[in-house]
Amino acid sequence: MTENQNINLELLLQSLEDDFDPQERMRILEILKKTNPIDDSLLGAKMVLEKNNWDYEVLKYTFSKTEERIETIARATKKTNNSINYLKYAAVLLPIGFVLGYFIHFTLTHNQSIDQFYSKEEGLPHYMGTENANFENLMVLYRDNKMKAAFGVSEEILIKKPQNDTAIYFHAVIGYELKNFKVAKEGYTKITQKKESAFYYDAVYRLGFTLKKLNEEKAAYQQFSTISKDQNNPYNQKAKEILECFD
CATH class of the missing domain: 1.25.40.10 (Tetratricopeptide repeat domain)
Structure with a gap:
């Protein structure tokens, strides 16, 4: 891949795979940092990365959860394999509002839920001496x-x-x-x-x-x-x- 090659969503998603070359992934992310995508889905993905210090694992997790939901819908409606593949593809080509809406909802909801389990440390008793x-x-x-x-x-x-x-x-x-x-x-x-x-x-x-x-x-x-x-x-x-x- 050349330094000035345009990044598309398909290439970005490929770079999220575990067996993808880490150095190549870094080059892709660096190029994405410098570009202004006009594709809504790619722009949404970039904004998710920016909000999370360019941690590709967070983006991978977001897309995987979306695909899981698509699988559930497909099973519930008894879709064919071709329909499932289409739905998966549609899940990847998400409009920016859906990408960010899902991710922001996920972040806010779960941060609040987890915080309810946190309790402030009581501290230690007074020492003598x-x-x-x-x-x-x-x-x-x-x-x-x-x-x-x-x-x-x-x-x-x-x-x-x-x-x-x-x-x-x-x-x-x-x-x-x-x-x-x-x-x-x-x-x-x-x-x-x-x-x-x-x-x-x-x-x-x-x-x-x-x-x-x-x-x-x-x-x-x-x-x-x-x-x-x-x-x-x-x-x-x-x-x-x-x-x-x-x-």
């Missing part, structure tokens, strides 16, 4: 909902105790409350790599919400899926309910 004075100050600020001040204290503690699970975990918790989801992801991920940590299960669970906030749909789904299969995880049942929000 001067050695843990910084942690006690952190918890006072956290409980008083003074998150910006709490975040500053958590950073100071983390600098002094970079390997401390409590410091790492609450830095992530406060980051999430401040909508600094990149900080939250970094901290939770560190804890999830330490199964012996007292915060392990909480971090595993909260990482799922963080990934969702970062629009990492596939990773969020996989995170909750893993939790749902872990009988030792106290969030096992909640994860099963959350997974229904992705359907």
Whole structure:
């Protein structure tokens, strides 16, 4: 493919396949970034990609869910194979309103549904003794909902105790409350790599919400899926309910 070749929807959809050359896919996406499609379907696909940091997995997921609905309609109406193929083709050649309408509805509905399962971390009880004075100050600020001040204290503690699970975990918790989801992801991920940590299960669970906030749909789904299969995880049942929000 040459650098100035026009991108059409068929080529874009081919690039979403798992066995497609990753470098070729990147070239296609880069060209699409620089073009202004006049085809409604291609423009809709581009807008979905732009809203999700050009994560092709999100676009692939959107189209796959649309095709699943088309399959359901075809079975319910007893369509022939030729009709099914036509409907699949029609599902791919979606007008921009349908592409964005479905995707925006999906995003808003499921973000709201998933948020109902999220509960704010209660924090730790007050420590005794001067050695843990910084942690006690952190918890006072956290409980008083003074998150910006709490975040500053958590950073100071983390600098002094970079390997401390409590410091790492609450830095992530406060980051999430401040909508600094990149900080939250970094901290939770560190804890999830330490199964012996007292915060392990909480971090595993909260990482799922963080990934969702970062629009990492596939990773969020996989995170909750893993939790749902872990009988030792106290969030096992909640994860099963959350997974229904992705359907």
